Amino acid sequence: MNNNKQKLVVIGNGMAGISTVEQILKLSTQFEITVFGSEPHPNYNRIMLSYVLEGSKTLDDIVLNDWHWYADHGITLHTGTKVAKIDQMSKEVVTEQGMRVPYDKVIIATGSNSFILPIPGSDKQGVIGFRDIADCNQMLEAAKTYKKAAVIGGGLLGLEAAKGLVQLGMDVTVVHLMEDLMERQLDHQAALMLRHELERQGIKFKMEAQTVELLGDERVSGLRFADDTVLEAEFVVMAVGIKPNVEVAKNSGIEVNRGIVVNDYMQTSMEDVYSVGECNEHRGVCYGLVAPLFEQGMVLAKHICGVDTAPYEGSVVSTKLKISGVDVFSTGEFIDGPEHTVIVSKDDWKRTYKKILLKDGVMVGAVLYGDINDSAELQKLIKQQTVMTDELYDTLMGSGCCGGGAKKTASIEAMPDEEIVCGCNGVTKGSIIEAVTSQGLTTVDEIKACTGATRSCGGCKPVVEQILQYVLGDGFETAAKEGICGCTTLDRDEIVAEIRTKGLQTTKEVMNVLGWNEPEGCSKCRPALNYYLGMVYPDTYEDEKESRFVNERMNANIQKDGTYTVVPRMYGGVTTPEDLKKIADVSLKYDVKVVKVTGGQRLDLIGVKKEDLPKVWEELDMPSGYAYAKSLRTVKTCVGSQFCRFGTQDSMSMGALLERKFERIDYPAKFKMAVNGCPRNCAEACTKDIGIVGNDGGWEIFIGGNGGIKARLADSLCKVKTDEELIEVCGAIIQYYRETGNYLERTSEWVERVGLEHIKAVVVDDLENRRALMERVEFALQQAEEPWSKMLNDDSSRNKMFDTVELKG
């Protein structure tokens, strides 16, 4: 070794310590570096332990710097070696085994320890924290033998641990002290939405519960709470927070508060001794996330190498829960008080929630649930203490229709090169641009492989995409290939083709075989896969109810007060006095709040309590109107030739016939039809997915109409002479849309994407193809069942969903 080099000793071989060393190596060759780590591993990505637990990563996958890296950089590494103290007099670092290593500078990066509740029984076998590989291995082992687990603490760590244990097949209850989960990051509303989703994913909760004792002999057998109730558990994970690991500093006489006290350059009270990471306390704050640690590490590296640097002034932290299918984000202030101006939007249908808090017009915090696409943008705006303007409001809250892309590009341009974009992996904007330009990268996945950005929690993906777009300009759109969601790069056609060629049978199998990067998928891909599989295998596929949206699971539409609506079929918009009487009787008996005539010509019973739904269905004894489904909703009709003096065709009978024929199967999106007796078009065929108009002694068929937000007039597809031909063309259109439509794509978008002429060639002109499509739709229709009576006849599902209801039988 070169004797002119200064001796730098790093205590702690974790994320903060080694990322600081990486920065130092970039800036200078002046140090001879020795690293001590008490764990027997090279530096690994601690945050990915959650993924190791849930099975989507192996321990090998999460190593950040392998053994060779230390050797290649001339670093002496002592793993499995715990430092006891720093001897300032002799300027040596002393290990517990008595090894003494001289230093010129020391960095203490000893991280944190899990906080273990000081209650009786917490030292029993089967009680652990979740901090390192050893803990993770213990959980993986325990899941092979034990069934019932409790996780104490409903914070980020506890929830990720609970999800991992559920994935391993354990029966898991999260025991939480407070009313809301993640109360340090989320407000009440977001916490509630989170809890519902996690319950859906199989985690149980015991809220507002204070554990006072862990029961059992040598091994834990349960928890006792302050109210004296007991929960059985053979395995307990404590995730109630962390304690900065200040032992070395304390033993060395360095000033310690909650953490090791440091100034804005990470200097401790002892000369030549620095501290970085979770073990330190800066301006009274101890951090527990990686982004601040990287920011500290950059300042420290420059300072120690004698490079000019701005001081570290603290971090605005943000969090993202790493559980697939749960998109939740929080940054800055999140509980509103009288001093705040609050901007909120909530969509129960899409299960999204967005809240932005302003103080004196300045953005100070945000909470997102369900859709976190704006997370990176919000984080930056809040960090920069941006003043809210009308223009910004429109961009963030969705009413801005144009200019968003340009604004984002401008904000990327304004971002300094050294700004960290990926907090989990310490990747800056500059290094991403460097990688894209020098290596010709064109996708986020390539950037991930090259720089590590997006590799961990994925929260930085939107900004990485924006940087890619900024660098590639016009080349971006052609270069970027979008998957159906963030879990995959495959688009719809590729997925359906793979399902068919590889014979994939379940959503899980699709995700596994096609290499989903989120093993559980997300709220976007799960329902889509469920649809594609059902479409490909109409007879054998077992519908995954849990992959459907809540309304489809309940066979009813949930309202904002938590009650439901019931819409029975009225084929072609025609009813009878007997049915009307039944509807009136049931409405009175079950205290229905409002009976509303819908735009689709039927009656909507609004305000039915969840537990009454099966009784209402049973007593109505009418088929479901599918008002909640991605399926055929209504066929609206005019009175037509039966009564109207202008009518040339019997639109009422044809409408009812078509509705009976094509109901109950899944479509990519909701589907509406209309039939008119003449071109006067009283049933408004021009705004329907299929609109039919009696004309010239036959029928004219229109497709792709929409009367919703993106209104579109239907296009004339063809004219047919006979009723049989009409039914066959309708069947072929429906099946072709089912087979080629993207999930949630309405026909108005489908027609524009696929092209009217092409659809015409397939479903009208090519007779053979038309027949084949009709046969396939007929086959699917044969498998369909009426959902309300199915539920009434299935005691177990009914009891599960409606908490047991006695039926008349």
Ligand SMILES: Cc1cc2nc3c(=O)[nH]c(=O)nc-3n(C[C@H](O)[C@H](O)[C@H](O)COP(=O)(O)OP(=O)(O)OC[C@H]3O[C@@H](n4cnc5c(N)ncnc54)[C@H](O)[C@@H]3O)c2cc1C
């Ligand atoms: C399961 C899990 C998931 C997480 N997920 C996220 C996330 O998604 N996002 C996020 O931002 N943060 C997350 N975190 C937190 C993040 O991992 C920490 O903020 C980060 O690892 C802290 O880095 P550090 O270097 O300060 O401490 P550590 O990574 O803990 O490193 C400290 C190292 O020092 C060693 N050490 C301690 N004492 C001594 C001694 N006396 N002698 C020698 N060596 C010693 C320890 O063994 C350890 O290896 C997660 C944490 C866990 C446990």
Ligand SMILES: NC(=O)c1ccc[n+]([C@@H]2O[C@H](COP(=O)([O-])OP(=O)(O)OC[C@H]3O[C@@H](n4cnc5c(N)ncnc54)[C@H](O)[C@@H]3O)[C@@H](O)[C@H]2O)c1
């Ligand atoms: N995705 C992520 O960003 C991520 C994931 C895992 C861990 N982490 C970090 O790791 C650290 C540890 O996480 P954590 O969740 O343990 O810490 P935390 O402090 O964020 O949460 C602890 C939770 O435990 C609850 N709690 C406290 N005492 C309790 C008791 N007696 N009974 C029941 N509940 C109790 C608290 O109310 C709190 O919600 C944190 O710094 C966290 O930020 C982050």
Ligand code: SF4
């Ligand atoms: S569309 Fe024609 S047939 Fe139907 S009600 Fe109107 S005028 Fe009569």
Ligand code: FES
């Ligand atoms: S910020 Fe977590 S992966 Fe980039």
